[in-house]
Amino acid sequence: MWFSPLLVLSAPALIAAKGHDDAHQQPFQYITAENRTQPIRLKASPACGSFSSQNFTEVNTGVKLNATKTIVTFGDSWTSNGSNGTIPFAPIVFPPNPSAGARLGNNFRARASNSYVEDLANTLGAKLIDYAVGAGAVVDLSAWNSTNKGITFTSDNLLRVDFIEQTTLFLQQGRFLSDLDPDTTLYTLRYLCTSMSERPSFDYEPAGQLRQLSILQANGAKNFLIHWLYFSNNVTDAFQNVVYQGLQAAHAENGTNFATVNFANLYNSILANPEEWGYNNNTCLVSQNFTTFGCDDPDHSIFYIPGHPSGTTHEIMNQYTILAVEKCV
Ligand SMILES: *[C@@H]1O[C@H](CO)[C@@H](O)[C@H](O)[C@H]1NC(C)=O
Ligand SMILES: *[C@@H]1O[C@H](CO)[C@@H](O)[C@H](O)[C@H]1NC(C)=O
Ligand SMILES: *[C@@H]1O[C@H](CO)[C@@H](O)[C@H](O)[C@H]1NC(C)=O
Ligand SMILES: *[C@@H]1O[C@H](CO)[C@@H](O)[C@H](O)[C@H]1NC(C)=O
Ligand SMILES: *[C@@H]1O[C@H](CO)[C@@H](O)[C@H](O)[C@H]1NC(C)=O
Numbered sequence: 001m002w003f004s005p006l007l008v009l010s011a012p013a014l015i016a017a018k019g020h021d022d023a024h025q026q027p028f029q030y031i032t033a034e035n036r037t038q039p040i041r042l043k044a045s046p047a048c049g050s051f052s053s054q055n056f057t058e059v060n061t062g063v064k065l066n067a068t069k070t071i072v073t074f075g076d077s078w079t080s081n082g083s084n085g086t087i088p089f090a091p092i093v094f095p096p097n098p099s100a101g102a103r104l105g106n107n108f109r110a111r112a113s114n115s116y117v118e119d120l121a122n123t124l125g126a127k128l129i130d131y132a133v134g135a136g137a138v139v140d141l142s143a144w145n146s147t148n149k150g151i152t153f154t155s156d157n158l159l160r161v162d163f164i165e166q167t168t169l170f171l172q173q174g175r176f177l178s179d180l181d182p183d184t185t186l187y188t189l190r191y192l193c194t195s196m197s198e199r200p201s202f203d204y205e206p207a208g209q210l211r212q213l214s215i216l217q218a219n220g221a222k223n224f225l226i227h228w229l230y231f232s233n234n235v236t237d238a239f240q241n242v243v244y245q246g247l248q249a250a251h252a253e254n255g256t257n258f259a260t261v262n263f264a265n266l267y268n269s270i271l272a273n274p275e276e277w278g279y280n281n282n283t284c285l286v287s288q289n290f291t292t293f294g295c296d297d298p299d300h301s302i303f304y305i306p307g308h309p310s311g312t313t314h315e316i317m318n319q320y321t322i323l324a325v326e327k328c329v
């Protein structure tokens with residue numbers, strides 16, 4: 001039987017109507033259909049860098065979270081909720097949707113996990129428009145195809161999706177349907193986690209990523225929230241350095257605001273001392289396909305299924321993001 005990570009992991013949440021006059025410094029406890037506690041508290045601090053740094057770092061050049069009314073998200077399974085740009089309900093599933101989290105069926109390629117982006121939208125009382133697609137989305141599929149010796153399908157035999165397809169779909173429909181105001185719309189992006197394990201030497205194609213960021217700017221995007229990966233190595237670091245330099249150029253040329261948040265700072269802290277954080281150092285389930293042999297305490301696991309954080313950790317990522325964006329100004 002297929003199971004639904006969402007339903008096992010996190011109680012469905014009802015978003016509360018929330019005014020934008022509130023301060024967002026404190027994580028917002030939104031109303032839940034079932035009360036879900038957050039057993040782990042954030043213990044990491046961002047390592048704010050300098051705007052003019054040559055290397056990627058954590059900075060905020062003018063993104064105002066409290067002004068955000070709409071979040072447009074691109075990415076992979078860490079931020080996908082299976083909606084593929086469907087517009088525009090609250091980022092919740094209530095009453096419980098039996099296919100939320102299903103890998104097949106009428107919600108083919110639905111969510112793989114909770115998402116810090118949904119938590120962020122809930123915290124800010126913002127509408128979420130989610131174009132992320134799971135199963136190892138990449139930046140540019142033609143680059144992937146040409147350098148990956150023909151392996152275009154994912155481990156689950158699904159056709160891979162890229163950032164180009166996601167932005168194209170957004171430009172076809174999302175920006176019209178949602179009537180976006182550039183000053184109150186925040187574009188979020190995080191990529192490459194799952195691709196990494198499948199293909200460590202992958203050419204990360206920063207030019208493709210920057211080209212899509214240019215296109216979004218040409219279509220009115222003024223505020224970006226970019227998350228760096230939760231691990232560090234020479235290939236992804238080099239990629240992220242080039243993307244960071246592109247963001248600096250966008251700020252200089254167009255006044256584009258960007259906030260960058262480095263999940264590696266957070267995860268280095270958690271993985272160095274899970275017990276101190278209150279975590280057990282486990283992945284709760286051995287596979288995404290079944291709950292048999294699952295742990296009975298997902299909320300204290302760092303990861304829920306292999307390569308995907310638990311609901312608790314997603315909320316920690318949300319809190320870390322807000323802290324970094326507010327502190328690194
Ligand atoms: C959840 O907890 C709050 C505060 O304690 C309470 O008001 C609410 O009724 C609870 N909701 C449910 C569904 O148990
Ligand atoms: C957002 O926060 C900033 C600083 O924290 C403040 O100056 C600004 O007035 C706030 N804006 C809104 C719309 O609340
Ligand atoms: C997302 O929606 C578009 C437009 O309906 C469709 O062409 C595309 O195949 C969908 N992608 C996925 C991964 O379902
Ligand atoms: C994902 O979020 C969108 C926008 O909030 C919503 O319309 C959709 O129902 C959600 N999908 C799932 C599977 O939760
Ligand atoms: C990548 O390869 C797949 C499978 O051959 C194909 O369907 C897809 O159109 C290719 N995409 C690009 C952008 O080349």
Ligand SMILES: *[C@@H]1O[C@H](CO)[C@@H](O)[C@H](O)[C@H]1NC(C)=O
Nearest residue numbers: 103155156157286287288289
């Ligand atoms: C999970 O299911 C997918 C899709 O059927 C399959 O390709 C994969 O091998 C399965 N993985 C495990 C660990 O059972």
Ligand SMILES: *[C@@H]1O[C@H](CO)[C@@H](O)[C@H](O)[C@H]1NC(C)=O
Nearest residue numbers: 214215217218249250253254
């Ligand atoms: C500035 O915005 C234009 C679109 O208005 C875009 O084409 C260009 O690439 C942007 N510059 C940078 C450095 O991103």
Ligand SMILES: *[C@@H]1O[C@H](CO)[C@@H](O)[C@H](O)[C@H]1NC(C)=O
Nearest residue numbers: 201233234235236237238239
């Ligand atoms: C990363 O390190 C490996 C092994 O040390 C090396 O072969 C590769 O060229 C390096 N890649 C980059 C982008 O620096």
Ligand SMILES: *[C@@H]1O[C@H](CO)[C@@H](O)[C@H](O)[C@H]1NC(C)=O
Nearest residue numbers: 054055056233234237238241
């Ligand atoms: C900047 O990044 C490069 C390439 O990843 C690395 O070799 C260098 O040590 C980094 N410099 C600093 C100051 O971190």
Ligand SMILES: *[C@@H]1O[C@H](CO)[C@@H](O)[C@H](O)[C@H]1NC(C)=O
Nearest residue numbers: 270271272273274275281282
């Ligand atoms: C936690 O698990 C990770 C991944 O298996 C490992 O790298 C790390 O050393 C572990 N940390 C502790 C404190 O055992």
